[in-house]
Amino acid sequence: MSTQGMVEGKVVVVTGAGGGIGRDIALAMAREGAKVVVNDIGASVSGEGNDAGPAQKVVDEIKALGGEAAANTDSVSDVVAAGRIxxxxxxxxxxxxxxxNNAGILRDRFFHKMSLDEWDAVIKVHLYGAYYVSRAAANHFKEQGSGNYIHMTSTSGLIGNFGQANYAAAKLGVAALSKSIALDMQKFNVRSNCIAPFAWSRMIGSIPTETDAEKARVERIKQMTPAKIAPLAVCLASDVSADTNGQIFAVRNNEIFLISQPRPVRSVHRSEGWTPQSVAAHALPALKASYFDLDRSGDVFTWDPI
Structure with a gap:
């Protein structure tokens, strides 16, 4: 272990750290001197089942590196269990x-077919989970006058995607939650930022590979390993990034992006006020040139990762 890592001596909780992005973040934190709580319920991608194995396996990996770690198998989607984490x-x-806040599940379904259970389960893990775990730490952060949140958001929410109304709503909600925490807790020296990760993981392992083009795309995505996300997470967790708060980043292979946040782009004004008719005749035509396309994440990130 390094004697002076970037997060030397810090205690870090990583949820959903039994595999994928969470595992790589937990290992990277440990390599840079952090003591890590590895949380994972050991469920399937859709959230079923539980298994203590994945969390303990990562703890064993960290200890093999000479680091300190503890396993936790509580669910982020239950407020009492989140407190135990x-x-x-x-x-x-x-x-x-x-x-x-990395734990997540997927229950992809086109909106007109989505069930209440599919909506509930995803919102509970991603949005309620991020809130529950964050809230459980908040008073400790306030009392010690320091603390740091790193939340995983997604371009599915920030931009859009097919068949993911539950996931997209939760992930855009996480971005707003992060900004609110940053605003409310900055006076206590507490920071909150988001990362939208592009990475091959179990959660996107169900992408179809029926055509040559689809197979080629999956091979490109596989280059975006979960380990690519970890350096930014470690840096955000360190005191080096003390002036970074309330931001949204994305990581795609070797690229790091700062993501825009909603701001007015164009306005129209009538001194006499608006009627439905004048909105139709004046406002919408004037604003139409600045309308946003019905983009999906893939329409915005059109170039291959390098």
Whole structure:
């Protein structure tokens, strides 16, 4: 282990860290000197089942590196269980410095076919989960006058995608949650930022590969390993990035993006006010040149990752 890592001595909770992006973030944090709580319920991509194995396996990997880690198998989607995740950090390491909200599931379905259960399950894990775990740490952060949140959002929410109303709504909600935390808690020296990761993982392993073009696309995506996300997460967790707060980043292979946040792009004004008819005759035609296309993430990120 390095004697002076970027997050030396910090206690970091990483949810959903039994595999994929979470695992690589947990390992990278440990390599840079953090003590890590590895949370994972060991469920399938759709959230079914539980297995203590994945979390413990990552803990064993960290200990093999000479680091310190503890496993936790509580669900982020239950408020009491989420509290136990943070309590594991306090009981094991005596404090909490960084929360990485990474746990997630998918229940993809076109909107007109989506069931209440498919909506509920995804919102519960991504949005409620990020809130529950963040809230459980908030008072500790306030009392110690420091703390750091890193949330995983998605271009499915920031931009759009087919068949993911539940996931997209949750992930855009996470971005707003992060900004609200940043605003409310900056006076306590607490920061909150988001990362939208592009990475090959179990969660996108169901992409169809029936045509040569689809197979080629999947091979390109596979270059975007979860390990590519970890350097930004570690840097955001460190004191080096003390002036970075309330931001949204994306990572795609070797690219790091700062993502825009909604701002007015054009306006129209009538001193006498508006009627439905004048909105139709004047406002919408004047604004139409600045309308946004019905983009999906892939329409915006059109070039191959390098």
């Amino acid at each position: 943070i309590q594991t950090a306090l009981d094991t390491f005596g404090r909490i410095d960084v929360v990485v």
